């Protein structure tokens with residue numbers, strides 16, 4: 001099977017390595033030549049996954065048309081703010097009748113569209129049935145090292161989810177299928193915001209009790225939002241919901257957790273972001289989740305507090321107070 005990965009960041013490279021590790025020729029493209037250069041010369045993405053050897057069948061390709069030519073599986077792995085631009089660029093080059101799998105988590109800030117909505121907005125109608133969405137608890141660095149991982153692949157057409165599941169399945173990478181695209185997408189983009197909150201609590205010196213409370217109440221508000229968007233609440237109890245939430249909210253490997261942690265220690269957002277050198281999508285997601293919950297009339301106190309911390313200058317102490325001083329209610 002020949003595959004194409006669009007986006008040579010950490011996640012695109014790790015997933016390209018999963019496919020290439022099965023012996024398949026995989027072309028990987030990026031707008032930036034830097035990550036491609038290392039993959040070509042030393043089988044290593046020196047920028048995003050330094051020190052991890054990549055299979056030689058993962059081949060960098062600077063020409064998007066050539067990268068997509070003859071592909072039997074297309075993986076879209078760019079940040080959410082670049083998905084529309086990349087889809088516009090690729091729409092006339094994409095092969096017909098093969099799965100197009102977005103692995104991006106996020107909501108477009110201006111339109112509040114999920115990635116499936118952005119792709120359906122840009123791509124021609126005949127490609128829509130082939131869209132799939134992969135999400136779940138998965139740090140790129142662990143996947144690139146061949147460590148055990150399980151994810152969810154959702155597609156409206158079950159056959160497409162199955163094709164993607166089979167393509168990615170290896171002894172260490174186990175995809176489950178779903179037809180609940182919106183549920184999988186809502187889980188993937190909201191957990192980053194809650195991770196900023198758990199990082200913040202840890203950075204302020206709180207411990208396991210606070211983290212467990214934030215994760216549990218975070219899941220409750222994510223499930224409320226998902227239900228309002230038409231998701232099956234059960235999806236949010238799965239890998240793409242609680243699974244990803246647990247991962248992101250409790251590990252310093254998560255950029256979003258690290259943003260919160262730094263803020264909890266009293267550091268400036270700009271300084272933390274510069275140190276990370278990569279996009280912490282929760283910062284953008286906080287804005288879109290805030291607007292989406294307001295539009296749908298869904299109460300999301302944790303996400304709202306994170307939004308006010310990032311965009312309205314609320315202090316870490318005030319964030320805490322806004323959560324603990326809320327009106328008492330039933331669980």
Ligand SMILES: NC(=O)c1ccc[n+]([C@@H]2O[C@H](COP(=O)([O-])OP(=O)(O)OC[C@H]3O[C@@H](n4cnc5c(N)ncnc54)[C@H](O)[C@@H]3O)[C@@H](O)[C@H]2O)c1
Nearest residue numbers: 007008009010011012031032077078079082104105139140
């Ligand atoms: N890193 C992870 O562990 C991980 C795991 C699961 C899901 N994800 C999701 O995958 C997506 C990508 O994350 P990442 O960690 O790989 O990001 P990253 O910052 O490591 O890399 C993003 C890549 O996209 C490229 N890019 C940016 N704008 C582009 C454009 N307009 N055209 C083409 N390429 C462009 C960049 O050059 C970069 O190589 C995000 O939505 C993220 O939430 C990441």
